[in-house]
Amino acid sequence: MKNSIEITIKVVPLPQHTVAFERKYAFAYTITIINTGEIGARLLDRHWIIQDETGHIDEVEGPGVVGEQPHLLPGEGFEYTSGSVIQTPTGTMKGEYGMVNDDGEHFDAIIPEFVLSEPYTLQ
Template sequence: MKDQKHSIVVEAVSKFVDSDSEPVAGRYVFVYTITISNRGEVPARLLSRRWLITDAHGREQEVQGDGVVGVQPYLQPGESFRYSSSAMIATPVGIMKGSYAMVTDDGERFDTEIPAFTLAIPRTLH
């Protein structure tokens, strides 16, 4: 049975930023927009993030830190929070995935998975 108390859903959309990228130098920049939705039964605050960014050569970057874009959003049941950020990799295709550490009002901590999503320049993948 799925845990209805803690149900945080994460959706991601990425876009290649040609103007900030330098393919000849192995610099591919992507902007990603994340929507975090609390579909659970209790409020929760996002404390920290952990990202694993993998390029097409299998090189991994791990990024950890407090909150997202300088905030630790507090989500009541039914609320969502959306933000955008960016990532740079050395190949035209990569993957990002990770997790958010969350806490409820009563101090209960839980992790929410950020499902893997693709970073790819247009017309690279079919």
């Protein structure tokens, strides 16, 4: 496939930045973006939909990720860590990266929905 981007996500709760009585639950997420396509592509922008367990939605849009607009040749990857604060102990994030390939064609790389949550142990 000409335009193909693989995205994987790892979430880590940040209890040191969580203030439950203020309804601020902090999470870090590390995203790995790999160009599995046949042509180079640059990440131009991002669009996030962040939802907490009450149904409250925040949308975040902007250029690049962590101040960068990485260009990935076929087989290359880019990894970054960022964070989110939501009002409940669990929530979800999903979205897309706006991309442009080396032929000048724009396409979206879908960021699969992932869960923001503290790890729980069943006993």
